[in-house]
Amino acid sequence: MRILITGAAGFIGFHLIKALLQTTSSDKNYSIIGIDNLNDYYDVKLKKDRLDILNDIKSDNSFSFIELDLADRELMADLFDEYRFDIVINLGAQAGVRYSIENPNAYIDSNIVGFANVLEGCRHTKVKHLIYASSSSVYGMNVKQPFSTDDCVDFPISLYAATKKSNELMAHSYSHLYNIPTTGLRFFTVYGPYGRPDMAYFSFTKKILAGEPINVFNNGDMQRDFTYIDDIIKGIIRVMDKVPSPQQSKMTTATAPYKIYNIGNNQPVTLRRFITAIEDACGKKAQENLLPMQAGDVPITYADIDELIEDTGFKPETSIEDGIKQFVDWYTAYYQDKK
Template sequence: MKYLVTGAAGFIGNFVAERLCKEGHEVIGLDNLNDYYDPNLKLARLKRIEHFENFTFVKLDLADRENMAKLFAEEKFERVIHLAAQVGVRYSIENPMAYIDSNIVGFATILEGCRHNNVKHLVYASSSSVYGANKKIPFSTDDVVDHPVSLYAATKKSNELMAHTYSHLYDLPTTGLRFFTVYGPWGRPDMAPFLFTDAIVNDHPINVFNNGKMQRDFTYIDDIVEGVIRIQNIIPNKENNKVDEGSSNYKIYNIGNNQPVELETFINCIENALNKKANKNYMPMQDGDVVRTFADVDALEKAINFKPKTELQYGISEFVAWYKAYNKEAI
């Protein structure tokens, strides 16, 4: 089949594009290569997959309505996996308009492209951040998520609402995936595994927020990719989805490891992989952050007979090995 994968130079999008290419599909990978973090890392990710003859890279901004519409009209994608977004909870406090342009306007161009070009299934990235101030644990897709605590989370919840509308009005099959703290080789440098590893290696203190009283449902990249690939083959329709009669071709799933880990345990895993102790700087809770994430993945497992299961120590050791190779550190 012919796929559009947005965010192809990003962490998750790059691995998903690689998997689809290996399976023999034609993949158009889109990214705007912005400088939210080092574009050299994004370019290095692209080099991982540029050798595939069935892969084509397109540099384009999602908010470019005219050229996005042209791309859809010319390429006639069968399926779209939309993983591009302006990411980061804390940065959304500093630069909110970047999130509106990419995550709201950009998502609208994706929906319009799918609507007008007979795309068979749109799978898109949501986030565990949508659960915001929710107290019930574990987080379930049946929970009401009306209390986001960051603009990033609000844009992701908006994406789900927009997708629901297009599924209902235009009969477009859509599936949203709420990712829970994805990590692994080639991961983002603004996330804890990279930040902590880099700081420990360079003898810098690490900031441990909420005095370490945080839990995250860390999910390894291989598990995320497996979930995305399996779920994009399960196209929601009126026959196989009786949950939401108002829009029976719309679904939302959590993808998380279903095992929250204390921040101190997470740091210990990095210390063990590096064989080096961290210098910890304990800090109060930051605006826009949440104390705990914990995914209920029963619906995902029922749908695709799979749930994430990679142990944190293994995943962190794989990340650290990549970090050393990428940075050519003699540790």
């Protein structure tokens, strides 16, 4: 089975490829092409270290990496023509809610133009299943909890969220028009080893260990459905084999092989408990700067995952304390090696 994974050097892409390479068996013979543009949104060295690990564990031609930008229409078309993928997993995107306020063009290029190029490749080469990353950010300031995929998500409060909602709409149109099976995954605050340095848990750990103060927004009263990376990866792998069949939603007569799932821990954690977990794992107390809520932030994320459980039999189970300890153990080892 030939699989394209975009964002291969990214946090989730790296862990997914690693898991697939380590679980390949006679009945799961994967040939993986990974692409990434290796942009400098965060430390490129971290991205290259992830790729080095993948190259160390691959066997024969089980994994190949190509440096390529999703927004390059011609090269993307050539890629699909050459490899004729069975499954495409689109994890490549410009991430970050706050950065979308500073640099909106990066989000249009990667998340809109890039995703259109992925859809066109799937259309012209008859890909059997497209799985793509969406985000819990699409729920915006919704007051109903937990967030359900049946909820209205028409009021994004960041451009990042708007691009992810746009991806879902674009995917539905291609599913309806061209019968391409598509599955969107709304990830809820993913964390873990080899994570993104722009995420709060990463910077909190760095500053607590260095004895520097951390910025705590909204006085620490926010809640997040933190989801450990291994749980995210298990969910994606379960969904790979769950190809959606043509169906109607509750709000339209249009028929499309289209599905959306939440992947979250289903247990929102207060920012205060989150900080305590990092303090315990670091063995040090944090110094705190209490600040108001930032633009684009939401007070709570909470995933309804009933459909994910019903359709795949999978439920994330990693506690914030266990997951943060795994991250801090990796962080201290990784950056000790870099000294």
